[in-house]
Amino acid sequence: MEEDSRLSLVAEMIRDHISLDGIDRYLAETGVQSCDFVPVQPREFSGEIFAVDGSNASICNWSTANVNLIRAGYAVYQGRVWRRTVITFDDVFLADPKQCKNMFDPFLLEFFGLNGVDLKESDLDRLSSYYRELQEYVAINDALAVAQPGDIILYDGSFDVFELLRGALTTIFARAEQKSVALLAVAKSSSLFWGEEISMPFVQHTSMAGSLLLPEAAWYLSLKDKKVDAGQGRWNGQTYIVRFCGQSEHAFRVDAPSFLQDEMASVLGKLAAYSCSSECLGYPHALFRAHRDIRITEEEGAAVRQKLMGELLEMGMPHSEIRMLMQDFHDILEMKSGF
Amino acid sequence: MAITQEERLAPEGASLLKRKVIEKGDTMYKIVSKSVTEYHFTVPFNLNDEERVEVGQIFSIKDQGLTFLARVLNIEHSSNYDGHWDTTIKGTNFFDSDQIFNRVIAEPLGCINKSLEFKKSRTLPTKFAPVLRAEKQEFKFLSQVMGDIEIGHLRNGSRLVEEIPVALHSEAMDHHMGVFATTGMGKSNFMKVFAASCMRLAVRGESKFGLLIVDPHGEYLKGKGLIKGLTHLKKYRDGLACYSTSKQNASDPGVEELAIGIKDIEPSDVELYFDWSIAQKDALDVIPRIFNRDWLTEIQTPEGMAQLLKENVIEGTAGKISQRIKNLLSKNGYIDNIRTSIPNILANLQDGKVVLVDIPKMSDRSELFLLSILSRCILDTYKEEGKPERKNCLITIEEAQRVLGAGSNTARFESIAREGRKFGVGLCAITQQPKLIDKQLLSQFNTLVVMGLGDRNDRIQLEESAKQDLSSMDTEIQTLEKGEAVVSTLKIPFPVPARIHRYEDYLRCLDKEDKQESLIIRGGFKPFLD
Numbered sequence: 001m002e003e004d005s006r007l008s009l010v011a012e013m014i015r016d017h018i019s020l021d022g023i024d025r026y027l028a029e030t031g032v033q034s035c036d037f038v039p040v041q042p043r044e045f046s047g048e049i050f051a052v053d054g055s056n057a058s059i060c061n062w063s064t065a066n067v068n069l070i071r072a073g074y075a076v077y078q079g080r081v082w083r084r085t086v087i088t089f090d091d092v093f094l095a096d097p098k099q100c101k102n103m104f105d106p107f108l109l110e111f112f113g114l115n116g117v118d119l120k121e122s123d124l125d126r127l128s129s130y131y132r133e134l135q136e137y138v139a140i141n142d143a144l145a146v147a148q149p150g151d152i153i154l155y156d157g158s159f160d161v162f163e164l165l166r167g168a169l170t171t172i173f174a175r176a177e178q179k180s181v182a183l184l185a186v187a188k189s190s191s192l193f194w195g196e197e198i199s200m201p202f203v204q205h206t207s208m209a210g211s212l213l214l215p216e217a218a219w220y221l222s223l224k225d226k227k228v229d230a231g232q233g234r235w236n237g238q239t240y241i242v243r244f245c246g247q248s249e250h251a252f253r254v255d256a257p258s259f260l261q262d263e264m265a266s267v268l269g270k271l272a273a274y275s276c277s278s279e280c281l282g283y284p285h286a287l288f289r290a291h292r293d294i295r296i297t298e299e300e301g302a303a304v305r306q307k308l309m310g311e312l313l314e315m316g317m318p319h320s321e322i323r324m325l326m327q328d329f330h331d332i333l334e335m336k337s338g339f
Numbered sequence: 340m341a342i343t344q345e346e347r348l349a350p351e352g353a354s355l356l357k358r359k360v361i362e363k364g365d366t367m368y369k370i371v372s373k374s375v376t377e378y379h380f381t382v383p384f385n386l387n388d389e390e391r392v393e394v395g396q397i398f399s400i401k402d403q404g405l406t407f408l409a410r411v412l413n414i415e416h417s418s419n420y421d422g423h424w425d426t427t428i429k430g431t432n433f434f435d436s437d438q439i440f441n442r443v444i445a446e447p448l449g450c451i452n453k454s455l456e457f458k459k460s461r462t463l464p465t466k467f468a469p470v471l472r473a474e475k476q477e478f479k480f481l482s483q484v485m486g487d488i489e490i491g492h493l494r495n496g497s498r499l500v501e502e503i504p505v506a507l508h509s510e511a512m513d514h515h516m517g518v519f520a521t522t523g524m525g526k527s528n529f530m531k532v533f534a535a536s537c538m539r540l541a542v543r544g545e546s547k548f549g550l551l552i553v554d555p556h557g558e559y560l561k562g563k564g565l566i567k568g569l570t571h572l573k574k575y576r577d578g579l580a581c582y583s584t585s586k587q588n589a590s591d592p593g594v595e596e597l598a599i600g601i602k603d604i605e606p607s608d609v610e611l612y613f614d615w616s617i618a619q620k621d622a623l624d625v626i627p628r629i630f631n632r633d634w635l636t637e638i639q640t641p642e643g644m645a646q647l648l649k650e651n652v653i654e655g656t657a658g659k660i661s662q663r664i665k666n667l668l669s670k671n672g673y674i675d676n677i678r679t680s681i682p683n684i685l686a687n688l689q690d691g692k693v694v695l696v697d698i699p700k701m702s703d704r705s706e707l708f709l710l711s712i713l714s715r716c717i718l719d720t721y722k723e724e725g726k727p728e729r730k731n732c733l734i735t736i737e738e739a740q741r742v743l744g745a746g747s748n749t750a751r752f753e754s755i756a757r758e759g760r761k762f763g764v765g766l767c768a769i770t771q772q773p774k775l776i777d778k779q780l781l782s783q784f785n786t787l788v789v790m791g792l793g794d795r796n797d798r799i800q801l802e803e804s805a806k807q808d809l810s811s812m813d814t815e816i817q818t819l820e821k822g823e824a825v826v827s828t829l830k831i832p833f834p835v836p837a838r839i840h841r842y843e844d845y846l847r848c849l850d851k852e853d854k855q856e857s858l859i860i861r862g863g864f865k866p867f868l869d
Contacts, residue, residue, distance in 0.1 A: 073359075079435045087359040110355055143357065276435040279420060285434050292420065292438075293361065 007133045017198045023209040030194045031204070031227045036314045037210050040218040040242070043269040045150075049077045051286035052138045053156040053294045054136040056093075056128055057301035059308060060326045069304050072135035074153075076336045080274065085293040087175040088142050089135040092304065095127040106248040107134055111141050112168040119164070121240035128162060129195040135159075137168045140183070144172065149180035152267060154287050159185045160231030160239075174237060177259040178313075183254040186242075186287060192228055192253060202228055207251035216246040218272040220254070220264065242268060244275030248282025361496035365438050368470045370400060375463045378447060380470045381440040384416070384433070392443055395815040395836050399473040402464040404453050406477060408443035410833075411496075412811050417442035446811045448833045455480050457832055475502040484831050485513070487545065488536045490529065491839040494823060507533075509540070509547035512733045513765040513787050515756060519773045520790030521803060525822045526769055527558055529788060530735070531842040534559070534569055534693050536779040538578030539849060541692045546578070548731035548765070549688030550711065553649070555706045555737065557699030560588060567843050569695055570594075574850050579711050580687040582671045582680050583697035587624040599694060599712060600679030601668075602632040610713065612708045613663050622660055635664055636676075669703055684713065685720050691730035707741065710734075711751055718755055721762040731763035736819075739768030740775035756780045773798040782806075787830040790839075791819035807834050809842045 027033060028217050048289060054072035063068075073087035097119055105116035112314060117125060136155065147235050153176065161169055174185040192202035210219050220242040224231045229255075230239035243251040256264060271284050282289035305326065312322050344783040348817070372379040382392050392414055400407040418439040433439050450460040457480045478493055478500055486508030493503035507516075520526045530552065540546040552559055562568035569579055570593070582597040583589045589596035606623040615623065629646050630637050637643040639661055647657040668674055670722060687694050696713070698706060707846065714734055719730060734755065735740060743766075744753040756766055757780070768784065770776060774796040781804035789809070792798050798817070801808040807827045809816070812834060816825055 018798070077434075082435055082437065084363070085361040087361070088356055089359075089361065107355060148493075218521065272432075278432055279434060281440070289435060323669070 002028055012259065013198075014281070016128050017195070018200060020205055020208055023212060024207050026194070029196070029227065031225065032206070032209070032221065034213050036221050036226075037213050037219045038221070038242075038265065039214055040220055040265065040268045040272045041217065042045065042272040042334065043266070044079065045146065045270045046078070047084065047151045047270075049076070049271070050151065051075045051077070051156070051284065051290035052136055052139045052143060052153065053295045054132045054139070055294050056132045057296040057298075057304075058128075059092060059305050060144075061324060063167055063326060065094060065099070065122045065309070066128070068093045068095060068131075069296055069301060070128070070132050070135055071294055071296055072132065072139045073290070073294050074139050075253060075286050075293055076143075077274065077286040080277070080285070082289055085144065086139075087294065088139040092308075093128060093131050095131070097127060098213070103131065104134060104296060108168065111138050112171040113127040114167045114171075118162045121216065126162075128160060133161065133165055133188070134168065139167065140172050144179060144181060144183075144297055147179065147181045150182075152184070152270060153184045154271075154284055155183070155185040156233075156287055157185050157254065158189070159237055159257070161193075161235070162194050166235060170237065173257040173259070180264065182260055183257060184260070184267065184271075186284060187253040187255075187281075190253040192239075193226055194231055195227070203251055203253055206245060207249065207267050210241075211249065211299060212250060217243075218246050218268075218275075219243050219266050222264075240268075240299065243282070244272050244283040244284060246266075247276065248325045250282045253281070259290060292305055301328040309311075354426070363437055363497045365527045367440060369467045370464050371442075371466065371592070372472060374445065375461065378407075378445045378463065380443050380445065382414075382415075382443055383436060384439050384441050385436065386467070386698060392441065393496035394818060395494075395812075396498075397448070397473040397477075397836075398443075398445060398465040398470050399597045400468050400470050402468040405464075406451045406462050407460060408448040408450065408473060408477060408538075409837075410448055410812075410815075411443055412446050413814065415442045415444065419795050420491050421799065437857055451477065457484075464833075470721075474809040476644040478503045481831070486828075486830065487540060487547075488533065488827070489840075490532050490536065491824070491837040491867070494836045494838045496836075497820075499838055505826055505835055506536075507786060507828055508830050510763075512767075513731045513760045513763050514785035514829060515760070515765045515783055516733070516780065516786040516788065517739075517773065517776075518767065518769045518790070519771075519786040519787045519792060519797070520824075520855075521793055523821065524772075524791040524819070525824075525839055527556075527655055527789065528822065528842050529549055529790065529824070529839050530769065531559060531567075531569060532840050532845050534579075534695075535572050535575070535842070535845060535849060537573060537693050538569070538614075540869070541745075542575045543577030546691030548733050549691050550733050550735065551684070551688060551696070551717070552693065552735045553696045553706065553710050553713070553737070555698050555701050555703075557585070559595070559695055561631045565843075567846055569693070572846055572849060574852070579695060580683070581695045581697060582684065583699075584701060585697065585699050588697055588699070595680060595683070595773060596654065597673045597698070598675040598678040598680050599671075599673055599709070600681065601635050601676050602673055603679055603681050603716065604635060604674065604712060605715070606634070608708060608730050609664070611668065611711050612667055612704050616656075618653070618656050619660060622650075622656050625650045625652060635668065638664060638840045651724045655805040660742045660750050660806070667708075670702075671708070673709075681713070681716050687717065688717065689720075689729045691816055710736065710742075714751055714755060718751075718759065718764055721759075721764050731765065734767045734786070735767040735769065736864050737769050739766075739770045740772050742770055743777055745777045753780060760803065775796045778802070778804055781817060785825075788824050789819075790824045790825050791821070809834060 030246040034318045052074040054069045058069045059067040061071055069095045072089045075085045078084040101119055108116055140155060194202045206221060220240050223239045237256055238261055241251050241253045242254045273336040275284045277285040290329060309322055309326060367383050370378055370380045396411045398409050398777050420438055447460050450455050451457050485506040487506060488509060489504050489506040491505045493500040493505055518526055518529060534550060538549045560568045561570055569678060581594040583594050588594055606626045611621060626634050631648060636869050644657055684694050690796050717732055755764055760763055785806055787805055797829050798813055805827055812825055822839050824837045824839055826836050826837050
């Protein structure tokens with residue numbers, strides 16, 4: 001930056017519009033009231049908590065198609081004790097709108113009884129995200145199959161999903177309700193906003209308001225009838241903002257199917273009891289572990305890339321062609337070609 | 340973590356699922372890295388006090404036919420999570436005990452093969468090979484390499500391995516020994532234990548050297564208060580010859596009043612006693628040429644003075660020398676015109692006994708003067724060819740930095756350090772400050788008993804001069820507790836952690852011992868602690 005003037009301008013804007021001077025304006029404009037913040041009483045329970053997550057890493061990327069390594073699965077805890085982590089999908093995915101329908105359809109049919117989706121208009125990045133989400137739903141479905149009534153399944157993300165996959169989610173909700181398993185989606189980041197002149201971060205400001213109203217406590221806030229667009233009506237459920245641990249400053253968006261509406265205080269109390277680990281304070285620990293166990297590291301991505309290159313070489317492709325195909329020019333700019 | 344391809348939990352008809360289940364496995368006490376020169380292994384972060392891993396502890400790694408031994412150098416907080424959450428106190432506790440651990444950094448000592456032979460290791464254990472605390476079984480080979488002078492027990496961290504005695508080799512004693520410790524860490528206790536073992540060997544006819552101890556503090560003869568002395572070891576009292584400048588002590592049977600014959604003293608001995616000017620030193624150099632062995636008497640006579648003047652010594656210098664000699668003789672009452680203990684002392688040393696010269700309340704200079712005379716007599720005697728059965732000799736020097744320090748004007752002790760070995764004479768240097776000892780001289784010491792040194796420069800000096808690599812033991816030496824030692828010596832393949840016997844306990848057990856009982860294995864009679 002040559003000058004600091006624009007930076008100063010942005011700083012002023014943040015101070016004037018995003019920094020809250022008290023919570024009156026927040027309460028007035030969002031329709032949230034002080035009494036909407038409900039304390040959560042942490043409560044130990046003997047059931048299992050399943051935490052579902054997914055991960056994807058680009059292996060090679062060219063303009064008309066790309067290859068991703070995708071992984072999905074779940075970690076299982078009983079109380080503070082990790083029991084196991086189950087990987088339900090760990091494979092490469094060729095993202096080509098013309099070719100990849102046959103990678104979606106068998107899963108949609110086998111696990112959710114759906115006839116397939118039309119992906120022709122989807123861009124490449126979105127295709128990979130769809131596939132990863134699909135595999136995460138398969139993981140939720142697998143967790144549901146082994147969960148006992150009263151257990152909790154957490155999903156890393158939101159239930160306000162792409163329209164194409166809502167059918168799968170509907171099936172999952174129905175199965176969860178039938179089995180009396182609590183199913184919640186916990187989002188680490190959220191695009192929820194409030195304010196008319198400028199978009200104000202809703203989760204962060206709710207967290208600040210909660211800290212003032214219920215300091216040192218876990219709490220939740222329902223967004224029902226609030227002036228915030230959380231996709232209400234697009235899916236069969238309700239969105240909450242939850243602080244799982246009084247010691248933490250962080251609050252999260254939590255989506256829950258409508259059948260859980262009356263049990264939220266109880267379910268969140270069980271989660272609060274296991275969201276205070278020293279490893280990751282304020283976040284349901286099972287989700288932390290799922291993230292750690294399921295993520296694809298840079299090294300893993302590089303290893304798969306090398307393996308793919310080896311296969312191509314064995315098939316007789318010239319090295320120059322492979323390099324042209326596999327190398328991302330960003331890597332050249334960053335001087336980390338790896339070739 | 341254990342990974343399995345699992346089918347049992349798969350929902351019916353889920354043919355597309357290829358589940359991989361990761362379950363809790365045994366992740367601790369396993370080698371995780373790193374090279375032939377350094378092993379890393381994991382231990383739980385929340386071990387109880389009894390199971391805690393300590394610096395200096397020795398672990399064994401069994402890998403097929405080999406048992407690797409490794410000594411703990413350091414312990415670090417570590418985890419498979421690379422966050423920095425452990426720098427602040429938050430949350431209720433760690434949840435993932437399989438992911439959070441302590442990383443133990445260990446130095447390979449060597450490996451034992453199926454034939455129980457110990458060798459330096461040129462390879463490393465397989466990754467994830469299991470690690471166990473070394474127990475007596477793994478240390479058995481050490482019994483075979485220990486010597487005959489028992490000083491304590493093997494120590495593994497803070498724990499004693501009572502089945503394995505630590506014993507020095509008599510054969511190594513003419514290669515000199517250094518005992519290094521700050522005040523209160525147990526130097527005197529060590530020396531008494533060492534002397535008691537030597538007395539025991541002498542009585543059994545197994546001694547290979549005589550030990551000379553000059554004690555300016557009066558603590559070795561009878562002890563002080565509840566602290567016992569060498570004369571309390573009744574059973575092996577015959578292995579001890581005592582001389583004392585104290586008339587009271589010398590009145591005890593078995594303690595001879597020390598006498599140094601006036602003719603036993605040479606001008607070079609007197610040089611140590613005073614600070615001399617160059618002219619005075621030149622005059623002292625003249626003395627052996629113009630006087631006979633009775634020079635101390637003659638120089639005080641008018642004829643003696645005249646002889647000095649005839650050699651161009653100016654009157655003032657000659658007068659000063661004469662006056663100082665009068666002072667020397669009047670202050671050191673053990674100098675005798677007729678009697679001398681030196682032949683007896685030499686005979687006892689050559690017989691392999693412990694010779695204790697008790698000089699309580701003697702000044703620093705007087706002590707060095709006496710030690711100088713004795714050392715010279717010993718070296719001169721040992722330079723001459725003796726009887727075949729003559730034993731070697733080890734001369735103890737307390738506060739050795741006084742005579743072995745860089746720039747100290749005491750060539751006599753330096754020459755013993757440099758060439759004494761040729762004639763079977765070794766030095767046992769005791770000091771709190773090894774950093775003050777000349778590095779070249781220190782490198783002549785092949786047995787080191789290190790008992791806790793807080794000063795980093797002291798440790799560096801030892802590390803740079805030791806025959807075995809002590810550099811990796813810096814932390815351990817720094818954290819040694821009273822009575823604990825690291826012993827580095829010839830014939831024992833690596834520096835051994837030891838707990839020196841408490842002298843009073845050792846005494847009790849030696850007194851109970853069957854005098855005729857022979858060693859079961861060399862250096863391996865049973866522990867002495869009650």
